[in-house]
Structures are given as structure tokens and as C-alpha cells.
Amino acid sequence: MNAPADLARLHPAVAPRPVPESLLAALRERFGAQCSTAMAVREQHGRDESPFDVPPPAAVVFAESTRDVADAVKLASDADVPVIPFGVGSSLEGHLLAVQGGISIDLSRMKQVLAVNAEDLTVTVQPGVTRRQLNEELRSIGLFFPIDPGADASIGGMTATRASGTNAVRYGTMRENVLALEVVTASGETIRTGTRARKSSAGYDLTRLIVGSEGTLGIATEITLRIYPLPEAVSAAICSFPSIEAAVRTTIQVIQLGVPIARVELIDVNSVRMVNAHSRLNLREQPMLLMEFHGSPAGVQEQAETVQAIASEMGGNDFEWATTPEERTRLWTARHNAYFAAVQSRPGCRAVTTDTCVPISRLADCLLASVDEVDASGIPYFLVGHVGDGNFHFGYLIDPHDPDERLRAEQLSHNLVSRAIAMGGTCTGEHGIGLHKMGFLIDEAGEGAVAMMRTLKKALDPKNILNPGKIFSL
Template sequence: MRSPQRSRPDEATVARVTLELQRRFGNRVVTSLAVRQQHAHTTTWIPAEAPDVVVFPQSTDEVAEIVRLCAAEAMPVIPFGVGTSLEGHLNAPFGGVSIDTSQMKAIVAVHPEDLDVVVQPGVTRKELNEYLRDTGLFFPIDPGADATIGGMAATRASGTNAVRYGTMKENVLALKVVGPTGEVIRTGSRARKSSAGYDLTRLFVGSEGTLGVITEITLRLAGIPEAISGGTCSFPSVKAACDAVILTIQCGLPIARIELLDEVQVRGVNAYSKLSLPETPLLLFEFHGTEAGVKEQAERFGEIAAECGGTGFRFSTDPEERSKLWQARHDVYWASLGLRPGAKGVASDVCVPISRLAECLAETKEDIERSGMIAPIAGHVGDGNFHVMPLVMMEDPAEVERTEAFMHRLVERAMRMEGTCTGEHGVGSGKMKYLKAEHGVPAIEMMKLLKRSIDPDDIMNPGKIVAV
């Protein structure tokens, strides 16, 4: 059955739901405009659309209570972590209730002998790793921002370590989810594999809050490496750097992280992070293992890089030196803004098979040059994923139009090369228009069928991924 056309709740419904929420949760219910706008903020050019009310639950039972109340009134529900999503995931185009999970910060259980941990969704990745430090274990998924674990699961996040440790898809063992009628669903167990029924865990990982609210996550952990070597190497072109990455992967070197910064991005990083890197395309790399192993692997990578025209190769096992480099990598958003003061950074990402990476990046660089844009590139190139951030003067309609056309060509180029419109930013509302071309009509219809079957009243983060 097709759900009725979604519309905003009327004022009387909003007032009724708000009063009931206030009765049950007191001052953890907020209706001020500033807080509501914060819960719809977006770092891209998608206009912010604020919810009607924000609630701060502290347990799965409270989330279930909120969802049941919203379901009875057909009120939209929008889960919120810390707001690092980039494609309008947090917007409330039809109003509704933003469920802010920032007060759900319990680390429920750590099982060092099984290399897993159970957490509530409001725990951030840095908080988790600080807590785990004395166990000799860590959670390896690193999207750069200090995102919440719940948000990372909902968006199927990945990041700089994905080439070795995988994405959230590979690292979530089980979930507790509140469904659209307030029922609590448990998916999976702490067992490392199972053949028991449909894989509901993978269904909810990456569903962006459109099927339920994640309230507990069981994660795989990894051992903190005995030794880490990391460093940099400069290249004459983006293509030469990509060739080195492809050859490294094909040779079977167990690289943990390998990141590309183009010459524009390096220039921004040097200014922002006070570094003096050569302003040519740059690879940052890291190996994890034993003292002897990481030294041998780094040296072998140096040989491969030299074959591809790499220069200035250097590596170190000094934690302080490595941390400075990786912090600079994580700060590329802010570094990029400094390249054109007053401009807005509009970030997008695509991902292609690694064999097409050099071609895709070279074409993208040519497109940027032809378009007369400043658009630094940084990428998790070990898995074919890269980010482009045009710097746009939003008050110039012609420039905005030119940038929109470029972003469209970027996605079309990736899909032409058998890639995807988004490697890790997700769909939200910003990239819904590309899903049909990427997946085909039958797959989109199946996604819609799943959405309608699980959420017939379309209350869970409506207007995202697929329109029902």
C-alpha cells in the first residue's frame, strides 16, 4: 500500500505533540529557534529546514516512547548525532521531532577477549578510543570528524583507515533499533558470523534514519598495532600519485591508510597547519604492524613511488610527527576555506574502481581548470574514493550555476566509470536524484517497497534516499 502524500503536521498537531513531550521529558524538550536551526544545519548549500521540536532522550525506552507518540500523530522523526552529515540528512522538510542522541553516551560493555564493544549512539569515536586505550584495542573507523557512533552507523561511514579495516558495514556486528511504531528490534549478535535469517544489521547500516532510530551498536575492535610507520611522498601529477596507489594495492602491500592531496589542497594545508610540504600532488601513507614489518613495508612503498615519479619520500615511526600530518589531513575543510576567503565550501565525494581512479581524477582536474574554479581535492585513494570542494561565492548566481553543473558532471563521470555517486557522504536529500541512474528502476522500486513496508506512514526521516 502506498503511503499518503507526506505533508507538514498542522499547528494543532505540533502543539499537542510538543506539550505531551514536555510533560514526559521536561526541560529535555527544546523549541527555541536557535536550537531547532542548529539541528538542521548543513555545511553544504542545501537550505536548512528546521524541525518543530528537539528532544534529548537518554535510553532506548525513551526513544521508543517518543517514536510511539510521533507515530500516533504521523509526526516525522529525524535522528540527530552531532551534525557532521553533508547531504541534508538532518533537515526536516516536513517538520517533526529531532531526536538528539547526544545524551545517550553509555559504553554498555567491553569484551576485550572477543574484540567487541557495545555502545549507545551518542558516544563519539574519539571518546570510544580514549575509553578503550588501556585495553590495547581501538575502533579503527576514522571519518575525520569526531562523529557519533550512531551517526556513523546510520550513514555507513568510512574514512582514512577503510583500505585496511573496512567501513562501518564491516565493523558493526549488531544493532538495537527503534522502529517506526516504537517497537524495539535487535539485529544480529556478538557472534562473528551467522546464517540465521535476513541480515537486518546491514539493512539498517546506511539507512540514514529512514527505517528506524539506532539506539545501541555492537562494534568490532582491532588491536592497537605494535608499531606504525607513516610519511609522505610528492608526485609530478595526480595521475602519477594514483598510479603509485594502484601499484601498491596490486602488489599486496598491507597499507593501513593512503591519502591523496592535490597541489591546491597542499597549498591550503601548508597555510592553515603551518607546514612546508612541496606544493605538488602528495600521498600520505601509514602501515600498521611490527617494528620490522612497518619499516620494510614503508621502504617497499618508497621503491614503488620512485618508479611512478615520486620524490621527497620520507617516513617515520615518531607518533608526534605522524599525528601532526594526520591532523593536517583531517583539517582540510578549514584549510580549504582559507584559499578563498568569503567563499562557501561545497563538498562532494564519489568513488570509482581503483583501476579507474587516475582517469577519473585527471578528468576532474581538467574540468575544474576549464570551469575556472578553485576546488581542492583530497581522497581516500586506497579504495578509490575522493572528495572535491569547490569554493563558491554564493551571492554570484552565475558562479553557483557553474558549480552545480560541475558537481553534476563529477557524479556522471564516476558512474560512467562504474563507480558511485557517493563513497561515504551518503544520499540524504542532496543525491537522491542520482540513485535511479546508479541502481536502475527495479532496484529503486525495491527500496521504495522496503521503505513502505517498514514505515508505511513515512515518519522516519522523510524526504531522504527514496521518495515514497
Template sequence: MNSPYPSHQPLAQEIASDLKNRFGDRFSQGDSIRMQHGRDESVHQPALPDGVFFAKSSDEVAEVARLCFRHRVPMIPYGAGSSVEGHVLAIHGGITIDLAGMNRILAIHAEDLDATVEAGVTRLQLNAALKGSGLFFPIDPGADASLGGMAATRASGTNAVRYGTMRDNVLGMTVVLADGRIISTGGRARKSSAGYDLTRLLIGSEGTLGIITELTVRLQPIPEAMSAAVSAFPGVAAAVKTVIETIQLGVPVARIELLDALTLSAVNHHSHTALKELPTLFFEFHGSPASVSEQAQLVQEIAARFGGEDFAWATRNEDRSRLWQARHDAYFACLQLKPGCRSFPTDVCVPISRLAECIQRTSDDIAQVSIPIALFGHVGDGNFHLVVLVDPGNPKDMREAEWINDRLVARALAMDGTCTGEHGIGIGKTRFMVREHGRNAVEVMRAIKKALDPRQLLNPGKILPPDDES
């Protein structure tokens, strides 16, 4: 099968020899290593880099960037490889810079509620290091993603309704630019009016403006009390109405997650749970014992008005952990609904007042196709996902998946929402950028890209659509 990606010049032997002589086995052109780094969790066809460099420091990344800049070789930053929109695919060839080995926790400032880490540190690794400090890092996408990758894709997760996204929780970064210069953005101060906010510019840039090598992130106190609950509903609409009323009343819930009946069936099978296979909300409440009890009682009353069944409580840490692990495993559980399939995942985010309508109309679309599609998401902030299960070699599957995706995005944009709440653009959603932001805004993005990456070497082909699609 021919590759859908542009052909490119193979890596010059001079560059490969330089990297091999300088870094030894930490530069590889082996087929298995290249294959590992040329695919992600998406349905997109693999696109292998010409070589993979395993970095150990910001200075090493800068050294490789200078070499690539001089020889006009593309660079693709790589963290945990858990992206779902083709972010790490080397569609123009080049060198993948694997940052997983940069996994040192450089400083924890408990008194200031922040920590400085290298980009390869994962969220679970950081929280393990914080054990006993009374603090935690709250951003929790389902995968154990690297913090550098989470910043690059502006990740969020189940806690976003209370603690925000990576945009809200990164104070500063160390970043290597396309020509090998190293810059520091932001700092440890809680606010600043000094110049352009380069930190926010680079968060969500998906490796197209710079390579994040270090981050300073906010930490949060572990709440005095935490309680989780699940409640099943007669239909998705009733569950979503419960969410909307809860948010509009200002109840400070930490998490509200929706799983439809198909997702619940997959989760029960995968995680050996025994939840009712109905549209279900997962809740978590944080605060003092009194406030947690008050929040839970109020939400329970709201749910009852919409047909929610009695809450099943999980107050012990191990029970809460098991419940939320089952939720985090929902994506992988859904893959088992169609053995041998690939996932065509997509997500949108809409204003909370439009959420019920968006989900209901999407459910109507799902009923019109033949492929399994699971729906779940972080509905407390208006973000939900579809896991569309396809055989990439089956044209009918792919047509139906594209139809669902296009309908979902068009609906979200018509509701003043976005084509992606947390997956990012990658190569999968570039065609929606002009539709969402407008031609002029996309041209401004192109100008920023050109200023920081004049040779178009940093993760080329991601985020911005080709000129002929603008």
C-alpha cells in the same frame, strides 16, 4: 527568500505539551535550538524542525516514536550534525531526536575484540576509553562523528583500505522502528546464518528505516609498529599510478591519502605545516617492525619510479598524530580558501583501475570553472572528494558547482563506480539513485521503506527520489 522545501503542518500543541510535560527542558521549541539542528555542513538551505528532543535512552526514543507515529509527525535522528548531504534537515518539519546525550560505553569485551556503546558515543570518545587496552576502533571519518551517525551513513575514512567501513565493523544494533518497537539486530558472534541480515540493511539507511540507539562494534589490536610518510609528486596522475601499483601488488598499507596542490596549500596555512605544495600522498604502515619496514621500502621504490620525492617519515606517535590531524582538518582548511563561502562537497568511488583516469578527467573539468575546487581522498580504495567552494547566493557559482558534480557522478557511474563512497545520499544525491541502481532496484528500496515505515515518518525525503523522478 522562499524555502525550497515542502510546506507542512506545524506541530500540534497537544504533542508539544505532552513532550514538555513528560521531558521538561529536554524538549525544546526554541529558535536557536531548532536552527542548530536544522542545518549541517552542506550548502543546502537550512530546514528547521518544529521541536528538538534530547534523548537519554532507547526507551525514551521509543516513547517519542510512538507519539509521533500516532500523530503522524516526522522524526529526524541527529548525532553530531557533521553530515554534508542534508541528512539532518527537517525538510518536512517534525521532531529532531538528538542522540548526543546517549553517550555511554556499555561494555568493552577486550578478549572478544568488541564493544557495545550507545549511539551518541563518538569515535574519539571510544578510543579514549580504550586507552591502555591495546585496542582501538579504526573507522575515522574526518569529523568526530557519533557512531550511530557513522553507522547510519555507512561511514569510512582514512583507514578503510585496511580495516574496511562501518559495514564491516558493526556486529549488531539496537534500533527503534517508526511505530516505537525496539528490535535487536545481529549480536556478538563473528558470523551467523540465521535469517535476514537486518544489521546490514539498516547500516547506510540514513535514519529512514529506524533510529539506531546502540551498537556493538569490532575493535582492532593496536599494531606493534606504525609508521607514516608523505611523498610529493610532479602531478596527480603520477601519485595515483603509485597508489594503483601499490594496491595491485598486495602491499597491506593501512592508509593512502591523496591531496592535490591546492589542498596542500590550504593545509599548510591552516595547520601550520610546511609540506611541499604539490600533489602528495600520505601513507601509513601497520604491523610488526620488520613488516612495516618491508612495506615502506617497497612503496618507496614504487613511488620513486613515478617521480615521488624522498619520503618524509613520521615514526613518533606525536608526529604521526600531527600529520594525520592535518589531513583530517583538510576540509576545514579548504573552507578558508574563499572566506565567507559555503562548501558544496561531493565524493565518488571507482574501481581502483579507473582511478587515475577518473581523477585526471575531473582535474580537466576543474580547470574550466572559476570557483576554487580542492581534490583529496582515500585513494587506496578508489574514493576521492571535491570541496567546491561557492557563494550560495551567486547563481554562476551554483551553476558551475552543479556542472562539476553532475560530470563527476556521470563519469564515476560510467566506470562502474558509485555516486558517493562515504558521504551518503541525503537530499543532495537522490536524483542519481535510479541512474546508479536502476528503476527496479529503487522500487525494491521503496517497498522496504514502506514495510518498515508505512507512514513515511522516518527522515522523510532522504535517499529515495520523489515518485515523479523515478
């Protein structure tokens, strides 16, 4: 993709399609108080955590069942009006924005855990269930769902973006952990994909087609997930390093040695300072790795000793260990609060975020070159990363009213993505394409592959009403 030349290409093309009054009347008749056209409600559903500002949807439908979703989509389809699924609004890439107008379907009231099959290690939930809610319900029977993107995202949103997070190095992403779906299609039909069986060779893999499709091919209304036994033993540690390079080289050695570490997260010195101020902590202000080990007591001890020895060779110091849930929560506060601590460190700012992922062998090269470039730019930033699987995030903190800052941040993002793709990596490890990375998708996948994606979209959504204007343009 060509480097940003001006701000015009950084803003989504907003061309609202008409929403006839007859559709709004039909929605009010069908949904009553579950349908709102109040500006405050519309604005809440017309903004996410991305740096884009787009007019809000024309109405919001608060779905409480699969039938509600199907009926709303059918009414919208009859009127050729877009529909945008909404979870908790934590998207970073503009997924929720009504760039072609339309209505928002809020799934947050669909928050039932429908079935727990402990013997098979599966659970079926509605899309509005959040990861914390799910784990609260599973904890009492000794099970958990490991995908942890940081924010308390909804399972529906995590499915739509193919989320991963801090545990992905051991447990994989939503791609590996979604077994089956109930989906409302663009015509308002309800279909099912997949089964609770751990594998299948029956036809096209529609489940994985929907997972990561960002609401552009269907709206998931039931999701069946893999779940796991709570580990017999869990130990967490933080370790400070004299440089980012030392922390990254430690991570590479740990992964290449095959240590089955559950989590290994990087926090740069900027993030540590911000979290200390935000959460009133006193962490050592150096680059830091946060690590967690799962398994038997003996296995956890062996993993921890191996990692500590590697880290010590790289200059790692001040190991702090935590074995109780309360101690682990305190240590992980630094990682989970990093984004919000960063945004609050510069009042009024917006974050232009990245989430590139590269092969682990190229992690140091890509990350260190990117650090040098942003340090030279003068743009305030923070850096965190799920470095165990080669995924890391810069957040460039910009004044949204300063076009020069926005342009410089986008140039940094462009250079980083180009660097990652050249190293065999991807423009997005977990946030998805949304609006922000549409040009990068062409760079990564190629025109032919994107053309095939467009063909699928047109076949499954011929009226282009399902979250239009995302991933690619039609």
C-alpha cells in the same frame, strides 16, 4: 540523471507537515527540560555541512536513553509527525534537514561505552559516542576502532551513513564492522538485530539493512562493533609528487601489488596550500600522498620500503617518516584539517562536495578527467581522497548567494558522478545519498532497485515519519 538546467532542481522540496500543539505539549510533559522549542536550539539542529538551507524542526528532544528515543518516536508516530535523528551535525548531504518539518531527536547525550569484550574483540556503545571518545577508552587495553571519516563523528551517525574513511583500505567500512544493533522502529518498538558472533546465517540481515539507511528505517540506540588490537608497529610517511597522476599511479601499483597498507590518502596542491595557511605548516606545495603502515616492525619496514621504491619510480620525493604518535598526528593534521581549511580559505563560502568511488583500475582515468574539467571551470576547489580504495572528494567552494556558481558546481558534480558510474563506480563511497544525490541513486541502481527500496521503506515505516524526504521520494 539530466544535467542541471536551473537552480530549482538543486533545492530540496520543502513541504512541512503540521506539528500539532498537542504533540509539543506531550513532549514537554514527557521530557521537561530535555525538550526545547527555542529558535537557537532548533536552528542548530536544522543545519548541517551541506549547501542546503531549510527551515528548522519544530522541536528538539535530547534523548538520554533508549526509552527516551522510543517514547519520542511513539508520540510523533501517533501525531503522524516526522522525526530526524541528530548526532553531531557533520553530515555533508543534508541528512539532518527537516524538509518535511517534524522534530529532531538529539542522541549526543547517549554517550556511554556499555561493554568492552576484549577477548572477543567487540564493543557495544550508545550512538552518541564519538570515534575519538571510543578510542580514548580502548587505548588503555591495547585496542582500537579503525573507522576514521575525518570528522569526530558519532558512532550513530557513522552507522546511519555507512561511513568509512582513511583506514578503509585495510579495515573496511562500517558495513563490515557493525555486528549488532538495538533499533527503535517507526512505531516506537525496540528490536535487536545481529549478535556478537562474527558470522550468522539466521534470517534476513537486518543489521546491514539498517546500516547505511540514513535514519529512514530506524534509529540505532546501541551499536556493537568489531575492534582490533593496536598494531605492534606503526609508521607514517608523506611524499610529494610532481603531479596528481604520479601520485595516483603510485597508489594503483601499491594496491595491485597487494601491499597491506593501512592508509593512503591523496591531497592536491590546492589543499596543501589551504592547510599550510590554516594550520601554519610548511608542507611542500605539490600533490601529496599520506601513508600509514601497520604490523610487526619487520612487516612495516618491508611495506614502507616497497612503497618508497614505487613512489621513487614515479618521481616521488621528500619522504618524511614518523614513528611516534606525536609525529604521526602532525603529519595527519594536513588531511584531517583539509575540509575546514578549505572552507576558511574563502570566507562565507559553502562547499558542494562529492565522494565518488571507482574500481581502482579506473581511478586515474576518472580523477584526472575530473581535475581537467574543474580547472577549466574557474570554480575554486580542493581535492582529497581515500585513494587506496578508489574513493576521492572534490569540494567546490561557492558563494552561496551566487546562483551561477552554484549551478556550475552542480554541473561539475553531475559530470563527475556520471563519469564514475560509467566506469563501474558509485555516486557515494561514504557520505550517503541524503538530499543531494537522490537523482544519482536512480542512475546508479536503476528504477527497479529503487522501487524495491521504496517498498521496504513503506513496509517498515508506513506513515513515512523516519527522516522522510531522504534517499528517495515517496
